[in-house]
Amino acid sequence: MIPSYDPNDTEAGLKLLEDLTTNAEAIQQQVLHQILSQNSGTQYLRAFLDGESDKNQQSFKNKVPVVNYDDIKPFIQRIADGESSDIVSAQPITELLTSSGTSAGKPKLMPSTAEELDRKTFFYSMLVPIMNK
Numbered sequence: 001m002i003p004s005y006d007p008n009d010t011e012a013g014l015k016l017l018e019d020l021t022t023n024a025e026a027i028q029q030q031v032l033h034q035i036l037s038q039n040s041g042t043q044y045l046r047a048f049l050d051g052e053s054d055k056n057q058q059s060f061k062n063k064v065p066v067v068n069y070d071d072i073k074p075f076i077q078r079i080a081d082g083e084s085s086d087i088v089s090a091q092p093i094t095e096l097l098t099s100s101g102t103s104a105g106k107p108k109l110m111p112s113t114a115e116e117l118d119r120k121t122f123f124y125s126m127l128v129p130i131m132n133k
Contacts, residue, residue: 010132
């Protein structure tokens with residue numbers, strides 16, 4: 001679902017950026033749909049979605065609560081302890097990143113997948129057309 005373009009083609013990059021920002025709401029709906037399709041069977045989401053891939057935004061908002069790090073810390077700790085299962089992601093966790101620890105005085109662990117790395121690479125590549133403009 002990550003768009004592709006030639007980062008050296010400034011005009012194509014700027015057009016893609018314009019398309020992405022103009023259609024942000026529709027794109028966010030697609031992203032939520034994709035996330036839920038892939039991850040509705042994870043241990044974390046099953047607790048709220050009963051194993052259904054509820055792709056409706058309003059229904060998702062009604063069923064899955066807004067949480068903070070302390071709420072999900074036990075799940076992340078299980079991953080850090082080496083448990084290999086679909087705890088929070090259907091994709092394998094490829095690395096555990098750590099925050100700087102500046103907000104709470106203690107670093108937080110953040111699970112990451114290969115797809116997440118691809119997404120970050122894409123976002124960083126979107127800087128090139130802007131800088132070349």
